[in-house]
Amino acid sequence: MCRIGAIKSTEYIHPSLTLKLMRSQQKGHDNSGFAIVMQDLGGIFENYKNLPILSMACSDSGMKYAEDLLHKKGFTRTFQYNMEVFPDENLDINPMPHYVFEVFQYPKNYKDAAREEKENLLLDTRLELRKYLEENEEGFVYSFWEDVISLKEIGNPNDIGKYFNLWSEETNLKAKILTVQCRQNTNYDIVRYAAHPFFLQGYTTLTNGENTFYEKNKLAQEKTFKGYIGFESDSQCFLYTLHYIHKILKWPIKYYKHVLTPLPFEEINKRNDKNVLSKIKTSLSNWEINGPNTTIGVLPDGTMLNVADSKKLRPTVICKKDNMVIITSEICGVNEIMPERNIEEDIYTTERETVIIDNNLNIQRIPQ
Amino acid sequence: MNVNNISKDDLPWIVEYDSEKCMLCGRCVAVCSFGAIKVDVQKRKKVKALSNDKGFSIDSDQKAIPVIKQVVDENDFCRGCGMCSKVCPNGAIKAVRNKTEIFGTRYRAKTAQSVKRGGRSNLHTEGRTLDKIKVGRISQMTDPSLDALRHTFDMRTNFGRIVSPEELNFDIVNGELKENNKKVPVNSSIYPVIIGDMSIGALSPRMWEAVAIAVAYLNEVKGIPIRMCTGEGGIPDRLLKSKYLKYMILQIASGHFGWNRIINAMPDMKENPAGVLIKIGQGAKPGDGGLLMAEKNVRLIQEIRGVPKADLLSPPNHQGLYSIEESVQKMFLSMNCAFNFKVPVAIKVAASSTSVSVYNNLLRDPYNIVGGFFIDGLQGGTGAAHEISLNHTGHPIVSKLRDCYLAAVQQGKQGQIPIFAGGGIGMNGNLAADTFKMLCLGANGVFIGKLILQIAGCIGNDYGKCNACNTGKCPIGITTQNPKLIKRLDVDTVAQNIANYICATDVELKKLLAPVGNSSLPIGRSDALVSVDKNVAERLKIQHVC
Numbered sequence: 001m002c003r004i005g006a007i008k009s010t011e012y013i014h015p016s017l018t019l020k021l022m023r024s025q026q027k028g029h030d031n032s033g034f035a036i037v038m039q040d041l042g043g044i045f046e047n048y049k050n051l052p053i054l055s056m057a058c059s060d061s062g063m064k065y066a067e068d069l070l071h072k073k074g075f076t077r078t079f080q081y082n083m084e085v086f087p088d089e090n091l092d093i094n095p096m097p098h099y100v101f102e103v104f105q106y107p108k109n110y111k112d113a114a115r116e117e118k119e120n121l122l123l124d125t126r127l128e129l130r131k132y133l134e135e136n137e138e139g140f141v142y143s144f145w146e147d148v149i150s151l152k153e154i155g156n157p158n159d160i161g162k163y164f165n166l167w168s169e170e171t172n173l174k175a176k177i178l179t180v181q182c183r184q185n186t187n188y189d190i191v192r193y194a195a196h197p198f199f200l201q202g203y204t205t206l207t208n209g210e211n212t213f214y215e216k217n218k219l220a221q222e223k224t225f226k227g228y229i230g231f232e233s234d235s236q237c238f239l240y241t242l243h244y245i246h247k248i249l250k251w252p253i254k255y256y257k258h259v260l261t262p263l264p265f266e267e268i269n270k271r272n273d274k275n276v277l278s279k280i281k282t283s284l285s286n287w288e289i290n291g292p293n294t295t296i297g298v299l300p301d302g303t304m305l306n307v308a309d310s311k312k313l314r315p316t317v318i319c320k321k322d323n324m325v326i327i328t329s330e331i332c333g334v335n336e337i338m339p340e341r342n343i344e345e346d347i348y349t350t351e352r353e354t355v356i357i358d359n360n361l362n363i364q365r366i367p368q
Numbered sequence: 369m370n371v372n373n374i375s376k377d378d379l380p381w382i383v384e385y386d387s388e389k390c391m392l393c394g395r396c397v398a399v400c401s402f403g404a405i406k407v408d409v410q411k412r413k414k415v416k417a418l419s420n421d422k423g424f425s426i427d428s429d430q431k432a433i434p435v436i437k438q439v440v441d442e443n444d445f446c447r448g449c450g451m452c453s454k455v456c457p458n459g460a461i462k463a464v465r466n467k468t469e470i471f472g473t474r475y476r477a478k479t480a481q482s483v484k485r486g487g488r489s490n491l492h493t494e495g496r497t498l499d500k501i502k503v504g505r506i507s508q509m510t511d512p513s514l515d516a517l518r519h520t521f522d523m524r525t526n527f528g529r530i531v532s533p534e535e536l537n538f539d540i541v542n543g544e545l546k547e548n549n550k551k552v553p554v555n556s557s558i559y560p561v562i563i564g565d566m567s568i569g570a571l572s573p574r575m576w577e578a579v580a581i582a583v584a585y586l587n588e589v590k591g592i593p594i595r596m597c598t599g600e601g602g603i604p605d606r607l608l609k610s611k612y613l614k615y616m617i618l619q620i621a622s623g624h625f626g627w628n629r630i631i632n633a634m635p636d637m638k639e640n641p642a643g644v645l646i647k648i649g650q651g652a653k654p655g656d657g658g659l660l661m662a663e664k665n666v667r668l669i670q671e672i673r674g675v676p677k678a679d680l681l682s683p684p685n686h687q688g689l690y691s692i693e694e695s696v697q698k699m700f701l702s703m704n705c706a707f708n709f710k711v712p713v714a715i716k717v718a719a720s721s722t723s724v725s726v727y728n729n730l731l732r733d734p735y736n737i738v739g740g741f742f743i744d745g746l747q748g749g750t751g752a753a754h755e756i757s758l759n760h761t762g763h764p765i766v767s768k769l770r771d772c773y774l775a776a777v778q779q780g781k782q783g784q785i786p787i788f789a790g791g792g793i794g795m796n797g798n799l800a801a802d803t804f805k806m807l808c809l810g811a812n813g814v815f816i817g818k819l820i821l822q823i824a825g826c827i828g829n830d831y832g833k834c835n836a837c838n839t840g841k842c843p844i845g846i847t848t849q850n851p852k853l854i855k856r857l858d859v860d861t862v863a864q865n866i867a868n869y870i871c872a873t874d875v876e877l878k879k880l881l882a883p884v885g886n887s888s889l890p891i892g893r894s895d896a897l898v899s900v901d902k903n904v905a906e907r908l909k910i911q912h913v914c
Contacts, residue, residue, distance in 0.1 A: 276545045282530050
């Protein structure tokens with residue numbers, strides 16, 4: 001079972017906190033990888049808020065291809081941060097030759113482009129790069145977006161932390177939103193793309209769950225939007241559904257829950273909004289997730305959310321102190337890094353609600 | 369002796385009779401609706417040799433004894449229904465299948481007619497595909513199985529045109545989705561099993577009424593939203609004007625029988641029907657229209673259909689329709705208009721090599737008014753058909769359903785025109801298993817006919833037993849209009865049996881949903897299925913296992 005964690009803070013925090021959050025949640029051999037997405041960046045990236053950052057792990061030629069491609073498209077590199085690594089033969093990690101975070105200026109002809117055009121360019125570029133890297137086995141590109149960096153690696157999370165020196169708080173890597181998972185996929189091959197958190201155009205999700213309608217989801221989603229690709233993990237479907245509902249359909253976020261785990265028709269028919277809900281359920285029947293799950297999501301504006309399924313609850317707890325909210329699978333992780341909080345205010349997300357955390361860390365519980 | 373006449377040995381069933389056991393009660397002759405046995409007298413002669421002190425002599429006893437004799441006739445022949453043995457108190461009589469199978473040849477040679485009958489295909493040249501598929505994806509550990517008894521399951525499927533989410537009629541008002549005035553197609557959520565589509569002419573009024581009662585009971589009392597299709601020929605005026613019309617899918621077939629009455633009743637309808645089904649073809653006899661022999665066209669049927677007493681042969685196709693586009697524009701539009709766009713309008717076709725083309729074309733319907741695609745495979749039953757159609761035409765349903773579903777997937781339109789599949793569903797006795805597998809392969813639901821008759825007591829089988837639905841002499845009272853035979857059928861018992869069977873199916877469907885960990889119907893979830901037959905697995909794109 002996946003353990004997932006997310007931290008949202010009003011101040012910039014270091015990824016070491018996520019390692020501490022997840023360390024005590026590990027069970028047995030549940031330590032096959034580490035992946036993190038950091039949004040609303042501070043530290044060395046704080047001055048590049050409106051510029052896209054490319055996050056990738058690749059070979060020499062993969063890196064060269066990426067630079068050539070971006071150059072060809074008119075991007076100019078503004079800042080490059082190569083992760084400093086600390087190899088040790090005793091560490092359990094399958095490292096890649098390069099871990100790159102590069103900040104780019106948009107092409108000049110995009111200076112006055114609409115937001116949507118820029119977003120489209122970033123996505124197309126990432127997809128093109130991914131296609132090349134995948135076909136030639138030259139590496140992995142995780143995100144190409146403003147104010148976001150991603151890192152994924154296979155191995156023991158403790159060792160991965162050591163390899164990248166993430167246990168030390170001295171590095172200048174910081175963010176206000178950190179989402180993390182310390183485990184790879186169990187159902188499918190262990191590949192880096194299969195590791196949560198998944199990211200697409202400002203949307204991030206992590207899921208502890210089993211998507212028993214994976215096949216239906218995949219068949220419906222891959223025809224819907226060019227960015228819905230990969231499907232190395234059945235949990236990617238949760239991300240694409242979030243993106244579809246909120247970005248493409250532009251529906252209020254509370255309807256995400258109505259798509260993932262819709263109410264039975266019997267319950268819908270008792271409600272005032274039955275016409276809307278039954279239409280959502282029928283038109284999006286192929287997007288339903290029919291399995292145990294809990295999902296943590298992040299929206300482009302920084303809003304964080306949590307939903308859980310209606311039948312076989314996968315646990316999450318939401319804990320808060322003054323400047324920070326944590327959503328994670330097990331309470332032991334929170335106790336380690338936020339022991340001083342008022343535990344009476346801890347929230348265990350129920351199967352019939354969406355919990356929303358806004359940028360002021362106000363928590364709202366929206367019943368389904 | 370004329371060796372060219374049909375003889376007893378030529379008949380499909382041989383009546384075996386033991387006069388020693390017979391007590392001459394006559395019940396067998398009375399019960400035989402086919403007139404296939406009669407009371408006769410046999411001359412018996414017993415020769416005795418006597419020897420005494422006067423010498424040796426020969427004597428004989430002669431007597432005439434009444435017996436039961438099989439009628440040898442190409443029309444009134446034994447169908448093997450077994451009613452005679454059912455009523456015989458002493459087990460003195462039974463029908464035995466004649467393995468020679470020469471009757472069809474003799475019949476054609478004698479009458480210059482094609483052989484007609486009811487039932488299903490009697491050729492067992494292929495195994496049942498559905499029996500080669502197992503539900504192989506069992507939830508364990510990470511995704512525990514559900515509790516079939518305690519968990520809430522959403523046992524409903526879509527009927528009616530489903531539009532993509534982008535096409536829905538929503539506005540956002542104060543953070544809520546609200547419907548606006550844009551028109552979107554009507555759809556409803558119904559049980560994934562439809563009882564269809566047997567007409568009042570094909571069935572006896574009692575049988576049809578029993579189905580209707582069962583459907584109403586399942587909806588009103590058991591909360592199972594099952595629907596039934598009326599078949600061609602209309603329904604009684606009283607039902608058209610009752611609240612139970614909402615459970616009926618009205619069928620319009622190429623004969624348009626019964627629609628005069630339906631149209632006249634429209635102003636007085638309290639409820640909309642559940643749907644309209646345009647029947648183009650039928651799986652048991654593809655290419656043929658409906659066939660109601662004059663024997664079954666009794667006064668009640670004549671009244672409902674507005675026809676004289678005659679053979680009612682519906683044309684093989686709807687007259688005036690020459691293309692799919694035209695059918696959409698004419699029939700779908702007019703049927704939608706008739707009920708003010710508030711009733712799903714679907715189409716039923718016989719499964720065929722061309723089904724995917726038809727379905728693709730319907731998916732492109734720019735008006736979004738095609739509300740369902742019913743595909744009928746070759747193992748379906750019928751009340752009357754030419755045997756050559758039953759045995760030698762048609763297309764198996766399973767791969768055809770799969771092809772249609774995957775064709776929709778290819779266009780990103782799966783589920784938009786719900787597919788209902790029929791033709792041999794439940795013919796192994798287990799409707800739930802067949803339904804579940806068909807759902808996983810992409811069907812939104814299934815439709816059943818012959819199975820309902822079997823639940824009602826039909827003794828026909830696919831090995832030549834009875835199959836006389838066309839004659840109007842159904843010994844059970846199911847497919848007959850003969851008042852004496854109809855009386856054999858108890859409406860309440862039949863309704864109860866049908867309701868019971870569907871309730872049992874509901875339980876069994878949940879017993880399949882639970883281990884795969886689904887609380888709603890797994891439509892298109894083919895990863896739940898495996899097949900031990902490599903050809904089946906490859907053809908249906910499911911996992912091959914051994």
